[in-house]
Amino acid sequence: MIRLEKRPQASQAFSWAAPVLAVLATMFFGGLLFAALGKDPLASITTIFWQPLFGDFAFYYRPQLLIKGAPLVLIAIGLSLGFKAGIWNIGAEGQYIMGAIFGAAAGLAFYPTESVLIFPFMILAGALGGWIWAMIPAILKVKFGTNEILVSLMLVYVAEQFLASMALGLLKNPEGFGFPGSRNLQQYGSAHNAELIAGSGMHWGVVAALIAVIFAYVLLARHRLGFAIRVTGEAPRAAKFSGVNPTRLVLFCMGMSGLLAGLAGMFEVAGPAGQVTIDFNVGYGFTAIIVAFLGRLHPFGILLAGGLMALTYIGGDIAQSQLGLPAAAIQVFQGMLLFFLLAFDLFTNYRLRMGRAEVA
Amino acid sequence: MKLSTLLASAALAIGLAGGAYADDKTKVGFVFVGPVGDGGWTYEHNQGRLAVEAEFGDKVETVFVENVAEGPDSERVMTQMALDGADLIFTTSFGYMDPTINVAAKFPNVKFEHATGYKRADNVSTYSARFYEGRAIQGHIAGKMTKSNIIGYIGSFPIPEVIRGINSAYIHAKKVNPDVEFKIVWAYTWFDPAKEADAAKVLIEQGADVVLQHTDSTAPQAAAQEAGNVITFGQASDMAQYAPMPRVSSIIDDWAPYYVARTKAVMDGTWTSTDTWDGIGAGMVGIGDITDAVPADVKAEALALKASIADGSYHPFTGPLKKQDGSDFLADGETADDGTLAGMNFYVEGITGDIPN
Numbered sequence A: 001m002i003r004l005e006k007r008p009q010a011s012q013a014f015s016w017a018a019p020v021l022a023v024l025a026t027m028f029f030g031g032l033l034f035a036a037l038g039k040d041p042l043a044s045i046t047t048i049f050w051q052p053l054f055g056d057f058a059f060y061y062r063p064q065l066l067i068k069g070a071p072l073v074l075i076a077i078g079l080s081l082g083f084k085a086g087i088w089n090i091g092a093e094g095q096y097i098m099g100a101i102f103g104a105a106a107g108l109a110f111y112p113t114e115s116v117l118i119f120p121f122m123i124l125a126g127a128l129g130g131w132i133w134a135m136i137p138a139i140l141k142v143k144f145g146t147n148e149i150l151v152s153l154m155l156v157y158v159a160e161q162f163l164a165s166m167a168l169g170l171l172k173n174p175e176g177f178g179f180p181g182s183r184n185l186q187q188y189g190s191a192h193n194a195e196l197i198a199g200s201g202m203h204w205g206v207v208a209a210l211i212a213v214i215f216a217y218v219l220l221a222r223h224r225l226g227f228a229i230r231v232t233g234e235a236p237r238a239a240k241f242s243g244v245n246p247t248r249l250v251l252f253c254m255g256m257s258g259l260l261a262g263l264a265g266m267f268e269v270a271g272p273a274g275q276v277t278i279d280f281n282v283g284y285g286f287t288a289i290i291v292a293f294l295g296r297l298h299p300f301g302i303l304l305a306g307g308l309m310a311l312t313y314i315g316g317d318i319a320q321s322q323l324g325l326p327a328a329a330i331q332v333f334q335g336m337l338l339f340f341l342l343a344f345d346l347f348t349n350y351r352l353r354m355g356r357a358e359v360a
Numbered sequence B: 001m002k003l004s005t006l007l008a009s010a011a012l013a014i015g016l017a018g019g020a021y022a023d024d025k026t027k028v029g030f031v032f033v034g035p036v037g038d039g040g041w042t043y044e045h046n047q048g049r050l051a052v053e054a055e056f057g058d059k060v061e062t063v064f065v066e067n068v069a070e071g072p073d074s075e076r077v078m079t080q081m082a083l084d085g086a087d088l089i090f091t092t093s094f095g096y097m098d099p100t101i102n103v104a105a106k107f108p109n110v111k112f113e114h115a116t117g118y119k120r121a122d123n124v125s126t127y128s129a130r131f132y133e134g135r136a137i138q139g140h141i142a143g144k145m146t147k148s149n150i151i152g153y154i155g156s157f158p159i160p161e162v163i164r165g166i167n168s169a170y171i172h173a174k175k176v177n178p179d180v181e182f183k184i185v186w187a188y189t190w191f192d193p194a195k196e197a198d199a200a201k202v203l204i205e206q207g208a209d210v211v212l213q214h215t216d217s218t219a220p221q222a223a224a225q226e227a228g229n230v231i232t233f234g235q236a237s238d239m240a241q242y243a244p245m246p247r248v249s250s251i252i253d254d255w256a257p258y259y260v261a262r263t264k265a266v267m268d269g270t271w272t273s274t275d276t277w278d279g280i281g282a283g284m285v286g287i288g289d290i291t292d293a294v295p296a297d298v299k300a301e302a303l304a305l306k307a308s309i310a311d312g313s314y315h316p317f318t319g320p321l322k323k324q325d326g327s328d329f330l331a332d333g334e335t336a337d338d339g340t341l342a343g344m345n346f347y348v349e350g351i352t353g354d355i356p357n
Helices: A012-036 A041-049 A058-084 A092-108 A118-144 A148-168 A204-222 A224-234 A236-241 A246-270 A284-294 A299-323 A327-349 B002-020 B041-059 B072-083 B094-106 B131-145 B160-176 B193-205 B219-227 B256-268 B296-310 B338-342
Strands: A002-006 A350-354 B026-031 B060-065 B088-091 B111-115 B124-129 B150-155 B181-186 B210-213 B231-236 B247-253 B275-278 B285-288 B328-330
Touching (some): A058 A092, A058 A204, A058 A284, A246 A284, A299 A327, B026 B041, B088 B256, B131 B160
Parallel strands (some): B026 B088
């Protein structure tokens, strides 16, 4: 008989092996799925994982990985702080939208004035937008004890309505023939989050994501606040005794994740996306939750996980076009990644035992 | 600059390689905003793609990517298709407009066709269909069929395209039934079965016995079927599975003739940048079979109206017409020009409520 036995101590090795095993299992079962759809499994997997990195047109796809990965990493870093402390901000998508709206509005308010001060101002506005949106569930939680998971999630839908209203009303391009969508910030020099080196994919959002990774690492490893976050997640009672102020912690973690999500939205709208449109948000805020867990809530893990997730998106689109794989199959493939990760995670705290349990 | 040079040289290299291998297959790419199985908008574009394959067989290769988000993702997918050697790329959603222009600038030798937009370039054409022509026929049938005199309308987004449809349907319903009243609900989505079903239920509760929709799912059809005695029209696709009731007819987007013609033009080397806005006459807008739930005389009138629009003898926006605020829109016998139609942002006289802003 096979049964699960709790490990006396969480296995450090398994904690790091789980993501690798999850990727391998996803490749294997994903391959089976693709085979069942009548596609060559090996070709499918190599198209998804190999082509963007080392294929004929890698010179184009590698920069795209940065563009796709940067918002994921930026948001996931913020989320991981809260997740570590057991504070669950599920509404990063809404904060991302608000950051984009605030940032774009701050820039467009000055159109067509050109000034080097506009872009920094937009960055501040974007961060503020995300922060405010995250403070709503945070304050409701500390004041009234509401559940931050529900409130932050519901606020995503409010933000989406707000986005539609902005794209159709206040921020609508006056020269857009009545069509929805703002002016294109890519065509407004002072507000454009352009590539720092043309063709590299490196824009300010990528820089911000890398800074956030380092900042989060230092915070968690070296700072008192990082200690408070870790101890609250691992042993809430001990945290209380050691003088951690839970209210401040909630406000900090929610605020920080909102701020970073807002920044991600701002960099996206000012750069790769260019416009505030009705369908501006494409789910980065939700995917970042997967990225945060795939990266073990560790800053450098998140960096790798963000890259991997971006790879499956870009490779997935290539596979759709070159091999005719349906979009749904790619989504199942991405879903498998989280599923297997959670499954293998079980073995961090438990191990399999063969044979009969001894009678105590 | 550097990237575009790189891309251009890559494209050139592919072109040369293609020549060397005598690969004379024309490659046509399609970028879809929804899943090909949505039963509406994307489904019909995919039917157009299949028609291209059926028409040219071995001479073409078609590729598509579905569920492509508007914005940077669509730009990447288009670039990828161009890199993979596509000769012609159809981008089938309004939100792909700026990405299409961006990518087209990097690949001057690839032809692009953007649906429902207004930005063109030497290698970018635009195309759309005059759905409002179909709305006129819908309005006529709706005005004749309603007993409660309340017609419900599920709007997607308050953009000229949708407002044009509402106006066209209203004008022709009013013409045959002066007591008719339109109730408009904005769903703020193109495709969301749950929201669309809710909107339909609200309208039916408010007494509507005809529900028109500018959203793409069949959910309003199902809601009407459940309520009984409510009629609907298929949108974008025929939605014949709901015939003969509640679906009494439909507006069908038929992209196949256009896609075949444009692919042919690329093969022949006669492709040029154009702006196409075709309607019933050219076959881009189809009217689905009018079922027996509609009395024979109404059906005959509807078909006559269709014929007069098709041959150009009647324009759905013919004066005298006033705007909602009472100001003059069109004088007696005057017809609306395409510029006015394209940017239409007002209701005609008689429609109550405001266009959301």
